[in-house]
Amino acid sequence: MDIVVKNLTKTYGPQKAVDDISFIVRTGEVLGFLGPNGAGKTTTMKAITTYLIPNQGNVWVGDSSIYEDAEEIKRHIGYLPESNPLYEDMPVIDYLRYVAELQGIDKSKIKSSILNMVDLCGLEGEKHKTISELSKGYKQRVGLAQALIHDPDVLILDEPTAGLDPNQIVEIRELIKKIGKEKTVILSSHILAEVEATCDRILIINDGKIVADGTAEELRKKAQGKEILKIIIEDADRNLAFDQLQQLDTVDVVDLIQGDDQAFEVQSKKDQSSKRAIFKLCVEKGWTLTEMCPVETRLEDIFRELTMN
Amino acid sequence: MKQIWIITKRELNSFFDSLMAYIMIITFLGFSGFFTWIYGADVFFIKQASLQAFFGIAYWTLFFFIPAITMRLFAEENRAGTIELLLTRPVNDWQVILGKFLATLMLIIISLILTLPYYFTVSSIGSVDHGAVWTGYLGLILISGAYISIGLFTSSISKNQIVAYLLALLIGIFFQIIFEMLAGGMTGFSSEVLSYLSVSNHFESISRGVIDSRDLIFFLSIMFLGLILTEANLLRRRYV
Incomplete structure (x- = not known):
């Protein structure tokens, strides 16, 4: 019914x-x-x-x-x-x-x-x-x-x-x-x-x-629109890695994550994904990519954004 | 009809589970027995084989007891919120109201049936006006119906049982005695109207053995009015 x-x-x-x-x-x-x-x-x-x-x-x-x-x-x-x-x-x-x-x-x-x-x-x-x-x-x-x-x-x-x-x-x-x-x-x-x-x-x-x-998926997409990745690169110079990441075509913004000098937060340009490019970059430079995970906008954040004036 | 009976059954069970029914029956029998047989203008004092003494005392005990039984019926459902669940089941407001009305009326009738030994005793002492006894019982049932519907109405107003009880007494006392007193101090049309509104006048004529349509209409219209107002209260809640 x-x-x-x-x-x-x-x-x-x-x-x-x-x-x-x-x-x-x-x-x-x-x-x-x-x-x-x-x-x-x-x-x-x-x-x-x-x-x-x-x-x-x-x-x-x-x-x-x-x-x-x-x-x-x-x-x-x-x-x-x-x-x-x-x-x-x-x-x-x-x-x-x-x-x-x-x-x-x-x-x-x-x-x-x-x-x-x-x-x-x-x-x-x-x-x-x-x-x-x-x-x-x-x-x-x-x-x-x-x-x-x-x-x-x-x-x-x-x-x-x-x-x-x-x-x-x-x-x-x-x-x-x-x-x-x-x-x-x-x-x-x-x-x-x-x-x-x-x-x-x-x-x-x-x-x-x-x-x-x-659906939860649809709400997320609507709320964020851009891909955000958290990556950890070991065996690399931090500043160099930062510059190189920033120069990738698909990348919009790179942030350093406080408290962990090997971790970065990479935000891609709209409707683009940087996962492959990051991986290739690491292989090229001989860096060790130990972690790469998408940062999902949590439902809590969507909820707060929509219901707080 | 089936829905009404299901609700009646639950309410009756709840009276007996919560001791309310036993307290009602014991006190009612205690009071009416004491004043019918032992004390005051009892059967032996007036030296007549009649139940007038019993009807006189039952008239007052019912007045005080009925609001105590009805006060819970809606006030408790309003307080606990169970009224919401009840009214979202396949029943309408009238079935709920009539179910509760009938349960209370049946409890009163059970109490009255338990006083039938008084009647048998009196009729073995002397010659009793049997007609007057049966119409007297009918009168008590009609009075009960009227006070139950007033009690249901005041219970539907409030979430607080005490408020429901006192309000029912307040409304009841007008019919019970005040209208009659006021009528005594007046003349003409207003006196007639007030004495028509007095329960005791109607009860007196019924318990003498005379069933007049005027009396029946009086009791039935109080019942009807009380139940209509109860229904209005249930409906009002859903618009607020």
């Missing part, structure tokens, strides 16, 4: 939380939603789940609009809100049964789908405990289990790995990747590495507006 968000605007008093944003998420796509706190991520997600009614614009999930067919949308959505609200006084298994019943799962399949979720989310040892007794990580798993129990076509996950330990984070990421192959997933996160690891596409939102949209 595709999600189509069109001209969505939501204001809280005088403040525009979401300002006229539009995007489409296709089936089988995992969309990572990035943005600083208060950028409008959660508001957008709440609008997709039909919980918030926007001031302007529309959202379609499949063929259903949030205005006309909210009930139909709700049937196909699995939602994990940011604060992961749960009925703390209920035992895990009772809560999952309640959710399963409300989601309209067939009576004969309720038991198997609960067991399936307990298994998938690693709740075997905790299933008879009251939710309030669980640690934060286990509560988060229960939150995921309630979102997944009815095998929804669309998953909206607001910070799904908050509060999990590193092992669990890896598990959950793999789970999302696996699920994401057949479903439409939107997830928000502050952890950029996580978004990079799980998402096919990244949407960066700031002050209620979309500031970047594309």
